[in-house]
Amino acid sequence: MTHHNTPSPSAPSAKLDRLIRVGETHVGRGVFARRRIPGGAVLGEILGEILDDHPEDSSYVMELPSGKLLEPAAPLRFMNHSCDPNCELFYWFDEDQTVQEDRLWLQTIRPIEPGDELLIDYSWPADAAIACRCGAGNCRGWIVDPAELHLMPPEGSSDEDTPPTP
Template sequence: MPARFIARRSPIHGNGVFATEVIRKGEEIVQYKGTLMTHDEADAMYGDGGETGHTFLFTLNDEYIIDANRKGNTARWINHSCNPNCRAVIEESASGDPRRDRVLIEAIRTIKPGEELTYNYGIVLEVPYTARLKKLWQCLCGSPGCTGTLLQPKR
């Protein structure tokens, strides 16, 4: 069975993931995979201030993070957009074990072959949003409603 998507250079940022066939609204596209780690382990390894402007970390739940830097799959190359065609869905384990929760990327509208897959990263940092951090986390999606930053308003 041919792949429904392929990773290659992106006009948005670095690598991206592009549809190779039509993907229908509501379809599950890929699971975001990587090494499971606690929030404390992630802070110890990467820091907690969001100082890089780049991350393959995905918050799974209150206890765990997925680190796609280690044992990650193609999903780690899906770029952010302020006008995305996909969304990330946290699927809680039926057993209630937070280690078995999953992140699934699904289409929120029909995606045409050749179109880049994107979702809103929803990045919220605990530190104050300075002009320097907003620039570090600059959004390059180019959509008409682009906010200019991957950082989302604090809840």
Template sequence: MLNSETSPTTDCESDPAVNVQSTPIGKGVFADREFRAHDVIGWITGKIHDDPEYGSEYCIDIGGTATLEPDAPFRFLNHCCEPNSQFTWDELEEDSDAIPEVYLLALRDIEAGEQLTIDYNWAADCAIPCHCGAETCRGWIVTLDEIDQLPAKKQQAR
């Protein structure tokens, strides 16, 4: 459920609800104000690629063969096994060629100054070690549904 009192951020320059800062692992996105659970933090803009072979460190699967390569600031969202936000979009009709509008939604209350994080939910064959520090860290950046499918070499390193 979207919070109707929140106006979505479309550009961190024109509505500075978020900012990009340095973190120990690179860049990250931080809240400039408080967000309540279910608030829309911002709309995700970027380039749509309708190519099943396309991929990058930042692309978001938006269904079928389409991926979204997000623009800043949201391309710098970092992974956490206990994320405070998530990408979401409205479901479109099955035969629709329209591309869904993607937005970042707060999963819980977020304080000003807090880093915004998402769960990358990567497939087991793409998993890399996770160092998010969350109490329930899985040890790997991998979707929970595929953690048991990690290759044996990765399983031993757990």
């Protein structure tokens, strides 16, 4: 995830609805491009509810730099993981603000064609990692932060689906 200190772009939801749609994937729902989207395009802010604690009934929560959690709203809550993502999340902040807000945005890494699924790298910590089946040519085998991949059991081991304990 990257940090930007440029003024916030305007990205009304009507604009986002013209660019993306929610559809079915091999892992449930996903977000797909309706039209070609250039690389480096800021698609919009990830909106939702800011929480202090992880809700037991959610699999969509994202951690923010403040340590708080974001329960994202549809449609961007349905972004799936890939070890070869075409989008990234970033935090946008204004250096002139005295209090920084927790604001998370979505940007394309490379051009996306109509019908392509928009994918991000979840980069979870090793103690929360799960086996990855994204199918990318560079799949790490785990949904884990690349810097913590060395903590994971080797592929083919008997504890392959069990992340390390802290």
